[in-house]
Amino acid sequence: MVVVYGALIKALNIMIYCALVYLIGRKSYRQPVNKSIILYLLMLIAWQFTSLMVSIYSYQGRPDLVLQWYQLQTPTIAGYFILFYAVITTFRYDYERMKLCRLGYFIILAIAILSLAWGNLFLPAVQSHPTGLYVPEFGPLIPILGMISFSYLGLAFYDLWRDYRKSTYTKVRTQQEYLLLGVFLVFFASTLNFIDQLQGFPLEAVFVSLQAIIIFYAVFYHQLIDLKLFIRTGLSYLILVAIIIASLVLSIIVISMRMFDFAGYAALFTSLVLITFLLLWFTPTRKKLQSGFDNIFSPEQANLYKILEEITTFQETVLPMQSLFKKVQQLCHKYFDINPVYFLIKNISDNNFVLWQYCDGEEGNVFMTINEDHPLTDILRKSQEPLFLSDVMIHPMIKGLWAKELEDLVSMKLEAFFPMRVKDELIGFLCIPSRGDTIPFRYSFLRSMHLFVSHIAVYIKNALLHEQNVQLSITDTLTGAYNRRMLENIFERETQRSNFPMSLIMTDIRNFKYFNDHYGHQAGDRVLKEVASFLNKCIRSNDLVIRYGGDEFIIFMPGTDERKAQMVAERIQDSLEDWNRKMGLTGEDKIMLKLGTCTMEEGSLDDLIYEADQQLLEIQKSMDKQELYTIYDSSVREKRKISKQMVLALVKSVELRDTYTYGHSERVKDYALQIAKKASLFGPQLEVLADAAILHDIGKIAVPQEILQKKEPLTEDDTRLIQLHPVVGADILAEVQIFEEISNIVRHHHERYDGDCFAFPPAYPGNLKGENIPLLTRILSLADAFDAMTTSRPYRDSLTMNMVKDILEQEAGKQFDKELTMLLISMIDKNELWMPEESESPDVRGI
Amino acid sequence: MEVTARQLFQENRQDEIWDHYCNFLELSTDEAMKIQYRLLEEQLSVLKKSKLGQELLAGMTSDSIEEFRSKVPFTTYKDYAHYLLEKNEDDLPGDAFYWVHTSGRSGEYRHKWVPYTKRFWERAGRYVIASLIFGSAGKKGEVVLEPGDTIFFTLAPRPYMSGALMVDSVLHHFPFKFLPPPEIAEEMDFFDRIEKGLQMSLTEGIDVFYGIASILLSIGKHFEGGSTDRKKNLGSLLMSPRALARLIKGMIVSRRKKRGILPKDIWNPKVLAMGGMDCDIFRDKVIHYWGGNPIEGYASTEAGVTAVQTWNRSGNVLIPDQNFLEFIPFAEHLRSKEDPGYIPRTVTMDQLQENEIYEIVITNFLGGPFVRYRLGDLVKVTAKEDPAIGVCLPHIKFYSRADDLIDLAGFTRLTELTIWRAIENSGISYNDWVVKKETDQETPVLNIYLDASGKLSKEEAEEKIHQKLAELDSDYSDVEKMLNLKPLKVTFLPEGAFQRYIQKKRAEGVDLARLKPYRMNPSSDTIKTLLE
Known part of the structure; x- marks a missing residue:
């Protein structure tokens, strides 16, 4: 029976290999890696075919033919090892090592010739085995053949391991892990040959097939399952199933031994009770088991549960943005060992993205703003999954990146972007900085992080909405400049800080009436918006532009003396002409501003405004006097x-x-x-x-x-x-x-x-x-x-x-x-x- | 930050090569335009900081692209000569990383020097690699090239753009092996270089052929004719088992097919990349000799790589991130030719119309110096997109040099390609030709000066070419029908006239690019020399 099952397995293997050859050929048979895998699979087909013939003739009791097929099989076994090495070498594109592969091809050819001409040197005879299969006796060249084969296997392992240690790319590393598993499987399968009791069982064929499938999977699939995750899940379920089976067997034994007297309905009822009890008992057990495995194989997964428990506390209140950033940063540091993290948050008002980092203190640190038309914005917006910077860099839209933007992007040293979405709305990204040449993030980590980020998105969204409301209460809706309430708040704050001298520039649009009269009030509104935006560009980072009323704006400058205030006013006046030109405003359509400046060492806000207003009136009078500034009808x-x-x-x-x-x-x-x-x-x-x-x-x-x-x-x-x-x-x-x-x-x-x-x-x-x-x-x-x-x-x-x-x-x-x-x-x-x-x-x- | 194929191979990330080099094919026209406008915006800001840029953009008062297209005048090399011929690097918009040159058509300058910034240089190299990947691919995503692949390269040496880009930039991106190595090749005469390359490729094989179609063709003919040199070299080849194995394989294949040995029996190149307009003319013959379908591209010294052909060998796909591309519609082009004061209107990539002819105008991105530069080339838009391969960008084909159109009585404008194809299709055995528009008793005549090798009367040759021209160009046939005029004349040149011309020019120390005479409307002196 073993022979028959063995033959069936080998036939099945051949079919699997043929299917793999077909799949690879359909993808591309001309690519070097594909070509080498196809060759390797063809060698496997030859091996399995000769092996199948051995099984068939063993079953028929024809030792002479069995020996012949065994001898024919000899070069295919060496060839399998050598071609496996060729696959690894081509995958690694190591052309120095290619010479060894070429040498290997000559060895295969030499073994083929030798085994055809003097097959006895490899396998002189066959012996019958209790399984019904004839097993070969080893000739003098078999140890040499073994040495060559294992040398190639050893080299494959060495090369892959060396690369694996150097590799800094998650995907490549996972591929290498799978290929190393392939090497291990071949080694394991080969050692089975030395166990006499297993002779005749097609275990080696099963392992080799497994290896072929793993290679195919590793090379041709772009999203590989994390090997650790794979092993962890596999082991977890294997043990769980074993425990369940053992429990059921135990229950049946108990039922049959102890409950024998209650046969019939009673037995059924008892069984149901027991099974229900067992299931109830297993859920926490399974969780414990799972947690144990997680701790061993995937600490990130274990941490995810803890972190998710912690973030449920966020629900208690709407946290201000900075507090939220701080919390998230602390959690990432505690559970994922990542510090710092960055937040790329979408501005609700203009759809631009702003890169934040939480810093100790009140204010967050804004690194840069990424405009709506920035290629990165385009790429990120479409992304549903975590993105690596390397993914971003191969996106075709990135070709539109400016040199400076590229420099900035690289200088940010970000490695991965995790999208934060609430339903379909993109809130922003949590970004992880690059860790240099250290071991790359594992897929299991990325998965955990992605889940974590998805959970915090809703809290970020709430915080954003809260900030937006606060912003609305201090902003003039038409121009986007701050309103009087903000001025009062800031003045009070700065007064408490004794941040004197404080300066104020009051400005109005001299020809605002002209725009309203000639182009309508909508044009007037546009002028107000543009002026607010212009003033915002002219001021320093600590200054505030406030719409005071009508066409009047105030620039509030805490901690600024008269000279500096004057400089800001001059900058505004200097830039005005250029700005008009850029806006395409010429002749009478040019926007003209009147500026009044005032500085004080102490006093109230009303005093400050009054002084600036008086200045403005003085200027107006002086203009009228000179008759240079006649407003023409x-x-x-x-x-x-x-x-x-x-x-x-x-x-x-x-x-x-x-x-x-x-x-x-x-x-x-x-x-x-x-x-x-x-x-x-x-x-x-x-x-x-x-x-x-x-x-x-x-x-x-x-x-x-x-x-x-x-x-x-x-x-x-x-x-x-x-x-x-x-x-x-x-x-x-x-x-x-x-x-x-x-x-x-x-x-x-x-x-x-x-x-x-x-x-x-x-x-x-x-x-x-x-x-x-x-x-x-x-x-x-x-x-x-x-x-x-x-x-x-x-x-x-x-x-x-x-x-x-x-x-x-x-x-x-x-x-x-x-x-x-x-x-x-x-x-x-x-x-x-x-x-x-x-x-x-x-x-x-x-x- | 831009990763090279060399790096990707080293890091085992070879499956990303396609994405890194060929992903521009994924762009929609709108996305490509977004890139065009973004990079133009960057280029304008860079230009404004340089003396050259300030001079060229003098008419601009804002940063608007509309103003750029309406106010900035078209330029020619003359506008840059002062800066580029003297290599005034301080006045340029970007740091010159590599100076390349071209000989230029007019001969006004011995060399037209052009600076490439590092970004421009790397980007151009990237598209050469993309072109080679397309040339070797049978389908989307297939990268057959691998490190150590051999290149048999027959274009001009460094610092000609083709040589410089191919050798330095391509090597920066991809670990190819050149046959012969560039350091040796550049010391050799052009023809010796080919000979040496061929010898080496017998041992090393040819994975990539990069050159002009006529070289591929002449190698094919050389083999088909059974050259005596080959037999002479056989002894030395015996020393190289790989060369011998290759020859034996070739001989077996040719015997089995009962014909002479052809290059395709010996080599199996992954890519046949060809430049020059003869690519289209000789395509079938190249396939016959070499087995592979050659790939072409559209590049120039001033613009780098502008368009590349993909694996299905349809037109050349426009590249959006090397130059801002503007196109002058043909009617506008003609009008501006007639009235030099007329400023023709341009359209952008997204406004191109299928089957229309345009003159191409480029503005370098990435710090390059050229602004609204008229390359002097006419291109034909073969398709606005290619759904068969999922490419949404416009496809173009080189149509003619703007100066090379020969107008016949206002009925037709003949291109070099049309005349060449007519001569080729006529079946006349020829070495080379030139054509000049002349007048005979106030009637325009197209005089083809032919260096023919077979025995054929002048009348027969005229009739054959005339017929083929009429077949290829219906407007040409109208000249005869409507004016009752047969505008074609053939003048036989003494046999070997072109060979002698080249030798003479070489003896005079003329630059490599000007060894051969221009085919379209060459000067009277050239004709005189050819007739000698």
Whole structure:
């Protein structure tokens, strides 16, 4: 019977191997690992086939044929060991070791030839065995064959073990564990051959098949069951089943011995009672057993139960976020030996993720914000399972990562991300830091951690909602800035801390009414939101932006003196122009802010606000006084626009007459504005300056074209005519009501700062000098001269930048305002001056 | 942080290679566009910090991509020459990690130098590996390449982009074995290198062939013809059992099939990777000689790898993370050619239309210097996606050099590929050819200068090529039908004209890339030299 069962098992093995070959071939028979496994399986088929034939002929009682098949089997056994080693080597891609495999192939070939020609050297005869199978006698070459085979097996074990110790990847490590189990099984199966009583039983074949299935499983499955978990569960259930069977057997014996008198219904009833009792008794026993095994094989699993018991205490109250983070961190440290842990929490307001870590103290430590469009956000959001950083890095969307972002991601040194979900909503991730080159996390640990994180998600969600409510109570819903309540709270807190001096900037949107009137109230709301966001970008980390009411905002700066507050105010004013440009707001659509600053060493919040408010009023008055900040009504604007267009046409006509200065006004405007901005001028001052720059040469209309284009030196009369152009221009502009102010700037734009009428170039008569020349005129004068020097003229080529700088340095404080000139030189040096290209004159372009 | 195949093999993570190198195929067009915009945003911020970038982006006032596409002008190498020819590294947007060069078409510059940043360099190498993986794969996820695989490499040496990328970057990623080793190969003449490579591959085998199709073809012909050199070398081959075994195997296969020995009888390359437009022309012959279906790609020195072919050998899949890709529709391209002042409109990857022709415009990512750079290539969109292999990205095919289109009486625009295919299909035995558009009595004529090797009259040759051209290009056949004009003329060159031309140029010390004359509209001097 043993022979028959043995034959059946071998036939079954062959079928299993064929199925495995088919499955691998269908996946890919060309991949090197697959190819080597297929070869290994083919060798197993050959071995099992010869073994099957041995069984068949043993059953038929044909020792001669049995011997022949045994001899044929000899190379397949050695081949099995060598090809198993080849599988391990190909899996490891160790090409040095491949040479040993090639040597092995020659050995297989040599053994095959030897066993065909001189089979007696391996197996000279067969003997009958009590199982009915004929067993072979070993010849002189069998020990050598054994040595070779075991050497290859030993090498396979050595190589795998060496890799296993170095391996830092969970998946690879688990694969290696399975392959090591495969090696062990082969070794175990081989030793069975030496036990005489087991000769004839197909145990070896069973183990080898098991090994083949394990190899297949290890190489082709991506999500391998943790081997420890596998063993633990297996052992646990094995012992449990054994105990149950033993208990049942015992009960039956007891019933039959003791309850014999109560046969029939009574016996049945007793049995039921006993079984019920046993089942009740087994549940705690099983739990205890399970817990015992967990403690031995999977401490993480054991810890999970404890940790889950602990987190049930969270239900008692809604914990603030920081307390919750602290608790979770403590639990992870206590039960999983992980410290610290990080929390990547999704912001409810903007869907961005924020990376937190609990730190001792009140505030959490925010490491970084990962924006909604960050590839990591995309990847994490779709993930249901724990993710390793290595998984993240092979996601195709990660290709969109910036160099800096990649650097940040790597510097975070996170290894695994555990999603926290409540129903389908992603709350965030619990992140575990990388442990460097130490042993990687086991799957069983990851599973426990994943379960733990799933449980805490709901508490995090509650904490988030709680925080959101708190936030809502102190936030202005329209702009997202803080509200007055927050200001009062913070002021009180800071006063208690005596965090003086405290400063406050009060700001309102000067032209807010304009947006509401022209674009509707929704546009007005948008402006408020944008301004709040702009102010938030300009402030320091300890400052607060508060919407005070209407279009007024307050920037509260605890522990800030007047100078620092002023610096913040200046930064806001400086950034405003750029910000407007980035927002695409130009001309009258530019958002303009008025800023009032106040600092105090003591006092109440009302005092502080009152002071800042007064400052703001002062500024408003001063603006009104200068008439620079006139808020135009629509009809004035329209008139101004038309007049401007007319005068621009005039300017064009002037420029067309002087081809060499074509585009000059436009360039002067660009330079003047850049200098003005650098000199911290803003808002309407810039608009006035821009207009003045465009119109400054309008007086050339009175200069004959031949003089303008003259290449020879100018006569005295010519010079006089040209020197008249500021006056003529100013007179023309003075006729237009809206250009009156510009008229004054144009009139003096050729004044020398030192007022020296005999210097060269001479001042055009105006009798003004130094600070008496309006600031805008001084800027215009500098810009005008700069453009003249940097562009070609009929009588000379453009000067080099070094020459220009030299001249500017020489004329600083003489022809030009010294401070402004130095400012311009520093802009040139720092490469901050944007220089428009010199336009081609109309005739050059052939118009 | 980006892991190389070399590392993955070392860490036994070889089953991740496909994901690391080929996962871009999983992207949808929307996702690819997201990557395009993100990386462009990064590139703009990098450009703004450099002198070159500031110069190129002078018209931009914000960071918006719309403004970038509408305000920043198209560029050519001329716009970069000052920075790149003198290697002014301080003015570039990214740190130059590797300088490669190309000879350029116009010959205006001896070499057009191009800097690659480390990221750009590694990314380009990654896509070369992806291309080789695709070339060897029979299906999705299959990685047949393994460490120690041999590469028979016949492209230009370092610092030409093809040589530099292949040798240094690819070796950084994958432990290939080069035949002959690059250090030795670069000391040798191009043809000696091939000879040496062939000899070595008899012993070592060929796992990857990387070169131009004509080399593969000439090796095939060489074998089919039964070269006497081979017989001469037989003695030395006896010293190498592996070479001998390979030859014996080849001889057995060829005897069994009753034909001459072919390369495919001796070698069984995993990948035949080919560059150049002859790939399509010679595909069938290469398959006949070598057994494998060659893979192609679309790359350039300025843009790195722009598109790669996958395992099913359909068009080249566009790569989203090396360059910001813009495409000028063909009509716009023509208009801009006629009126250089006209600024053509561009479309992005997600707006491409199937079967349409576009001129390709690139902006380097990852710190590269080129901004809205006109590569001068026309490509045809063969498909917007390939559901058969589950790829959702657009597929393109090289169509022509923008300057190489020959316009015939406004009826048709012939490409080099069309003319070459017509000559090839005509069955005329030829060594090489050039074509020039000439006028004969105010009539446009397509004059093909042919170095033919068989006995054939001029009229016969003209008729044969004319017929094939008409078959391949219906618009061409309309020229005859509607104008009653046969615009084709064949001029036979003296036999070996091209060989002599190459020798002459080599003697003059001309750069490797300019040894051969341009086929489309070469200069009159070139024609004159060929006719000598």
